[in-house]
Amino acid sequence: MDTEFGSAIVGAVAQFLIQPIFRQFGYLFCYKKNIKDLQRQSERLEAMSNGVQRSVDLARRNLQEVAPDVEAWLIEVNKMKPEVQSEMQSVVSNSQNTEVGCLNGWCPNPKSRS
Numbered sequence: 507m508d509t510e511f512g513s514a515i516v517g518a519v520a521q522f523l524i525q526p527i528f529r530q531f532g533y534l535f536c537y538k539k540n541i542k543d544l545q546r547q548s549e550r551l552e553a554m555s556n557g558v559q560r561s562v563d564l565a566r567r568n569l570q571e572v573a574p575d576v577e578a579w580l581i582e583v584n585k586m587k588p589e590v591q592s593e594m595q596s597v598v599s600n601s602q603n604t605e606v607g608c609l610n611g612w613c614p615n616p617k618s619r620s
Contacts, residue, residue: 541597548594555583 533540558580562572 544597545594548590551583551590552587555580555587 558576562576562580565572
C-alpha cells in the first residue's frame, strides 16, 4: 500500500517537474533546428499566402465570388506578415549572437565535444 502511494507520488513528480525541465533543455540543445523550422514555416506561410492571393485575383478577374473565409484569412495573414518578418529578423539576429555560446560563452557547447 505504501509503495503504491510512493510510486504514485514519484510518477506525479516526474510528470509535472521532470518532463518540463527536459523540454526546456531540449530548446537549448535544439535551437538551430527550431530556428530552421521557424524559417521554413514562415516561408510556407508566405508561399501559401501568395498562392491564395493569385487564386483570389484570378477569380475576381473572372467575376467569380470569393468565399468570405478566404478573404478573412488573407486579411489576417496580411496583418500578420510584418509582425512575422520582424520576429524572424529578431530571432535570426539573436541566434547569431548566441553562436558565441550559452551564457555569453561560459557554457561549452555539448554537441561540439568529440
